[in-house]
Amino acid sequence: MGRNSLKDERQKEIIQKYYLVAKKEGIENTSIAKIALEMDINPSLIIHYFKNKEELNYALVDFILEKYLIIYKRQNVEEDDLKGYLVELIDKLFSKKWNALFNDSIFYSCYAIGFRDNIIKGKFKRLHDSLRKHLSDVLMKCKIAGVIQIDSPEATADLIYVLVDGAYYYLSLISERGEYENKLKSYKEYAFGLLKI
Amino acid sequence: MGRNSLKDERQKEIIQKYYLVAKKEGIENTSIAKIALEMDINPSLIIHYFKNKEELNYALVDFILEKYLIIYKRQNVEEDDLKGYLVELIDKLFSKKWNALFNDSIFYSCYAIGFRDNIIKGKFKRLHDSLRKHLSDVLMKCKIAGVIQIDSPEATADLIYVLVDGAYYYLSLISERGEYENKLKSYKEYAFGLLKI
DNA sequence: AAATTAATTGAATGTTCATTCAAAATTACG
DNA sequence: CGTAATTTTGAATGAACATTCAATTAATTT
Numbered sequence: 001m002g003r004n005s006l007k008d009e010r011q012k013e014i015i016q017k018y019y020l021v022a023k024k025e026g027i028e029n030t031s032i033a034k035i036a037l038e039m040d041i042n043p044s045l046i047i048h049y050f051k052n053k054e055e056l057n058y059a060l061v062d063f064i065l066e067k068y069l070i071i072y073k074r075q076n077v078e079e080d081d082l083k084g085y086l087v088e089l090i091d092k093l094f095s096k097k098w099n100a101l102f103n104d105s106i107f108y109s110c111y112a113i114g115f116r117d118n119i120i121k122g123k124f125k126r127l128h129d130s131l132r133k134h135l136s137d138v139l140m141k142c143k144i145a146g147v148i149q150i151d152s153p154e155a156t157a158d159l160i161y162v163l164v165d166g167a168y169y170y171l172s173l174i175s176e177r178g179e180y181e182n183k184l185k186s187y188k189e190y191a192f193g194l195l196k197i
Numbered sequence: 198m199g200r201n202s203l204k205d206e207r208q209k210e211i212i213q214k215y216y217l218v219a220k221k222e223g224i225e226n227t228s229i230a231k232i233a234l235e236m237d238i239n240p241s242l243i244i245h246y247f248k249n250k251e252e253l254n255y256a257l258v259d260f261i262l263e264k265y266l267i268i269y270k271r272q273n274v275e276e277d278d279l280k281g282y283l284v285e286l287i288d289k290l291f292s293k294k295w296n297a298l299f300n301d302s303i304f305y306s307c308y309a310i311g312f313r314d315n316i317i318k319g320k321f322k323r324l325h326d327s328l329r330k331h332l333s334d335v336l337m338k339c340k341i342a343g344v345i346q347i348d349s350p351e352a353t354a355d356l357i358y359v360l361v362d363g364a365y366y367y368l369s370l371i372s373e374r375g376e377y378e379n380k381l382k383s384y385k386e387y388a389f390g391l392l393k394i
Numbered sequence: 395a396a397a398t399t400a401a402t403t404g405a406a407t408g409t410t411c412a413t414t415c416a417a418a419a420t421t422a423c424g
Numbered sequence: 425c426g427t428a429a430t431t432t433t434g435a436a437t438g439a440a441c442a443t444t445c446a447a448t449t450a451a452t453t454t
Contacts, residue, residue, distance in 0.1 A: 001424080042434070047414085109306060163359060165367060172312070173321050186352065199452060228440075245400095
């Protein structure tokens, strides 16, 4: 009996708006009051759904990291085309769109908070390990199928992600379009070189 | 005539304290008031020396980035031992101490601000280009002297720094000592592999 | 000692903030 | 319709904030 709960939807709405506001103004300049203003609701409603700002931040980190996992959830899998799958994956990892989609101020701000908050650090660690594990599994399958010749799928996957992370770190500083594209291309070629493709 | 200016010393003291407070509490939780409290001075004195918080932040970024350049300023240079110099440099780049010294919450927080502040983004870009240029110069000298065989010193230097940046990004998430050291070691070996040393 | 310059303090400003609480509005069910 | 659950509002709290301004203190020179 009683009214139906809107908790899940509202919480998601709030976090999404939080993300948008923070993206524009920076996480350090984003307050509960500002999110509420933007949503045209009362600040106390946000507290009603999230208890306090810390909880709100944890939810934001989860939101960001979940988005990241799309990389291996939205991909065509054709049973027989292992190599095609791998190439598509690497192509996506080193794509401008990918960087624009997931690499931003909020991501690094949250990452930085991880230095002082082990819960957040753990969330990031789990994300990156999960990405590495996925690539490693793909590489292992390719190796068994004779598509690629590498020693350790695990080490290679790790190295490729080190490359991805380092690449985006530097690329995000580049404002000149040509320079950006040249670099990105050369990093990608290098990654393919690791796989001897 | 009149009293001598303490401007330079005071500014440096303030920025250093800012850095320390921010390291402990996070840059987003650090206020002028807190820095003043920690220094046992009046908040208005900080404004006297820095005009406003934005100026204070620019100075903090300069402070952090200057520290970074130590890597190629504090190194023994023996004219005839090019290879030794190179090995020492790479060793240093991939060292735990190095990571601990320069890789922290504040660094990434400031980097993140760069996404919305082109002045700060420019400062980071210049730092990283300067690091790359230095390594590239060293590699060029080594190549001419026949110490290493590589194609492009510039591209190799770039790649090594991509590796360094990506490595520290991931390593900072690792809390287990053994895992950290193994990874770091393997990344370093890989960098040496790039130089065929 | 007087004049000058800069450092430093202290009080005050108005704003924004997270959070609390009680009251009101809304929806569902019997 | 009445009860129960949940949403939503609105007002209030006290703390913290960046910044201002005028007044005071301290060092330096003539």
